[in-house]
Amino acid sequence: MSDYMKPVVFKVGNQMYGIDINLVQSIERQIQVVPVPNAMPYIKGIVNMRGEVIPVYSLKKKFGLSDSDICDSMIIIDTTDVKLALEVDEVVEIGGILPENVSPMPQIALNKDTRYMPRVAVIEGELVILLDVTELLSEEETEAVKKIAEDMK
Numbered sequence: 001m002s003d004y005m006k007p008v009v010f011k012v013g014n015q016m017y018g019i020d021i022n023l024v025q026s027i028e029r030q031i032q033v034v035p036v037p038n039a040m041p042y043i044k045g046i047v048n049m050r051g052e053v054i055p056v057y058s059l060k061k062k063f064g065l066s067d068s069d070i071c072d073s074m075i076i077i078d079t080t081d082v083k084l085a086l087e088v089d090e091v092v093e094i095g096g097i098l099p100e101n102v103s104p105m106p107q108i109a110l111n112k113d114t115r116y117m118p119r120v121a122v123i124e125g126e127l128v129i130l131l132d133v134t135e136l137l138s139e140e141e142t143e144a145v146k147k148i149a150e151d152m153k
Helices: 139-151
Strands: 007-012 015-020 024-029 043-049 052-058 073-078 083-088 090-094 102-104 119-123 126-130
Touching: 007 073, 007 083, 007 126, 015 119, 024 043, 043 083, 043 139, 052 139, 073 090
Parallel strands: 015 126, 052 083
Antiparallel strands: 007 015, 007 090, 024 073, 043 052, 073 083, 102 119, 119 126
């Protein structure tokens, strides 16, 4: 990680998370999600973003939280492997984090299922879990998302 990171900070449930703004393509509000029958558990459906079909990924399902049909915002991310719409409850801010406010996630909290949460930051006295969205999907999920996007072209 570089010495300075500008994250998009958002809420999922009662917890705040952040992702590097360099991976964010856009932040959208109130987009119509079209359900995809028999999709993977974390895939809520698809959205049409300026003519491009993008799978919607439910962070609530990924994090084991109760899912609702209502979401305030979506953060469209573009990694080297896939483009996803992350469903979030609320985008809180876009801000900077200085290196002294970032710590590694405690080892006891890390395992193969939480590898996408490598760091935690303190922003205005609150803990913000920093997500590595390139690690969010397993290889199987990445291939399934790619297939959904290709099938919709």
